[in-house]
Amino acid sequence: xxxxxxxxxxxxxxxxxxxxxxxxxxxxxxxxxxxxxxxxxxxxxxxxxxxxxxxxxxxxxxxxxxxxxxxxxxxxxxxxxxxxxxxxxxxxxxxxxxxxxxxxxxxxxxxxxxxxxxxxxxxxxxxxxxxxxxxxxxxxxxxxxxxxxxxxxxxxxxxxxxxxxxxxxxxxxxxxxxxxxxxxxxxxxxxxxxxxxxxxxx
Numbered sequence: 001x002x003x004x005x006x007x008x009x010x011x012x013x014x015x016x017x018x019x020x021x022x023x024x025x026x027x028x029x030x031x032x033x034x035x036x037x038x039x040x041x042x043x044x045x046x047x048x049x050x051x052x053x054x055x056x057x058x059x060x061x062x063x064x065x066x067x068x069x070x071x072x073x074x075x076x077x078x079x080x081x082x083x084x085x086x087x088x089x090x091x092x093x094x095x096x097x098x099x100x101x102x103x104x105x106x107x108x109x110x111x112x113x114x115x116x117x118x119x120x121x122x123x124x125x126x127x128x129x130x131x132x133x134x135x136x137x138x139x140x141x142x143x144x145x146x147x148x149x150x151x152x153x154x155x156x157x158x159x160x161x162x163x164x165x166x167x168x169x170x171x172x173x174x175x176x177x178x179x180x181x182x183x184x185x186x187x188x189x190x191x192x193x194x195x196x197x198x199x200x201x202x
Contacts (some may be wrong), residue, residue, distance in 0.1 A: 020194040026180035027195045028170075031160065036172035038072040041065060041196060044157055046080050047087060047107045047118065049165045056108070057184070064193045073200055078153040080165060083111075083118050090123045092149035093140050102130045164185065168192075170199035 045052040055061045081090040094100045106126045112115045127137045168176040181191035
């Protein structure tokens with residue numbers, strides 16, 4: 001019975017992914033990069049980006065993608081360094097501590113709604129208000145692990161040529177082209193999720 005259910009789930013995913021006929025140059029752009037070994041989706045975002053905020057709150061595109069991922073696929077959100085390295089470091093620390101969902105909305109609100117500068121002190125206040133101890137933050141923000149993950153995010157953004165946010169990359173080879181998707185809100189959300197699903201199969 002379990003095998004039948006797994007087979008049905010796989011069939012449903014493939015059928016859903018194939019519902020949108022993907023065309024290079026329309027729904028996605030193929031990059032001059034090698035296909036990643038791991039099946040993965042990486043979203044580059046910024047806490048200062050209103051579109052990223054809408055993707056999380058209004059459209060809920062990251063949540064919809066994560067909710068229907070194949071078991072062998074991973075979804076990661078990386079921060080760009082356009083606000084300075086402090087914000088990338090903060091997001092690296094959040095990932096290492098496993099508290100991304102606890103601090104994500106407060107960090108968006110700090111910058112977009114409250115219009116506070118992304119200084120280390122302001123970032124620290126957000127972390128401490130959401131369950132992180134002073135020792136965890138102060139000891140972790142400049143740690144080797146956080147520095148390594150920060151450099152990884154910055155280096156990959158440069159390698160892929162990230163110029164805007166949010167941008168979704170699939171298997172290191174394909175970038176979703178939002179300009180080629182439906183103009184209606186519901187259609188755009190559906191097309192975006194279906195494009196990511198389809199690209200995972202390439």
